[in-house]
Amino acid sequence: MKKLLLITAVIGALGAVPLISQASPENDLKAFQGYFTERFPNVPLEEFTNGVYAIDKASREQWEAIEEFPPYEIAIEEGEEMFNTPFKNGKTYASCFRNGGIGIKSDYPYYDIEKGRVETLASAINECRTKNGEAPLKYMKGELASLVAYMAYTTRGQIIDIKIPFDQRARDAYEDGKRFFYARRGQLNMSCAHCHVDNAGNKIRADLLSPALGHLTHFPVYRSKWGSLGTAHRRFSGCNKQVRALPFKAQSPEYRNLEYFMTYMSNGLPWNGPGARK
């Protein structure tokens, strides 16, 4: 218990405003990954991409059985078909992305200096559509999630290497995401870090809490609870609601910056989306 309190205090201090502006992203990354590798000394770094299944033998076996006939397979196929189907103007998604859109999920999220904001793959997909005269897709689930699933699939195995360019606005976006992650929120007054840093590996009621390290490597994710695929921002929204906080919109600046911070914290781990969770 003492140890838990101490860790909570340290994390709390990290979240305090003056330190945020002092610590560099590189130092944050070292401290963040160091905390988890020390807390879970028997879990190899790349295993953190598997959420609770990296730290819980019992549920891991069930999950491995599920992964043999992955529930997200249909979505990958649907996404691939959409990806290769020309728009009304004859062009395809391939025309909007580097390398024809294959194996490029690793390019996102990044700070777009020209637009002055964090660009995500989901928002880039919709920009591609509107640029080609197509209506944008909904951001939480459905067709867009399937497209991202296919694009994630072609990116599997690459190593996460998110950059924070030397630009004050990029740095601000990163700091904003970091502040969001450590900030108390909602009537229940909890931060993401309370559950996924301080209490990773502990149980909240019957649910084991996953470590935040590796949180966004495998999205979009098929959740049995949803009965469908969902994007990372859908999950953010759910975790906000759990603490009775008003969720933000998918692709809001808040969630983009949060995605930027959280993905950067998983630098060095492999991309392994799409994933399956309970």
Added chain:
Amino acid sequence: MRKSASSTLAAAGTLALMLGSLAIAPQAAFAEEASVVEEGKAIAFDRKKGNCLACHKMKDGTLEGNIGPALVNMADRYPDKKRLRDQIWDATKINPYTIMPPYGKHKILTEEELDKVVEFIYTR
């Protein structure tokens, strides 16, 4: 004589009444206390109210989480009931970094519900 007899009778009646109320009073108080504890328990266990089992093990709980310490020997450990109430009303006063929700401060429970939860937790 008559007067005295009637006053004796009256006195006896009063005594009977008093005895009766003495006999009944503790039972009534006990029943009332028991029902407050029961109500407190229902509030504490309700996922939409206290949901204390999300984080605390305690007697009669099921599928408890392990984020907070087990709640045992509370009456011994909190001779001052107000300290127990303070912990539940706003845990951040005692530990600024705590994950425990501030049930009173954020009006997750009403003051009345919180009192009942305190009475219940006191029996754990």
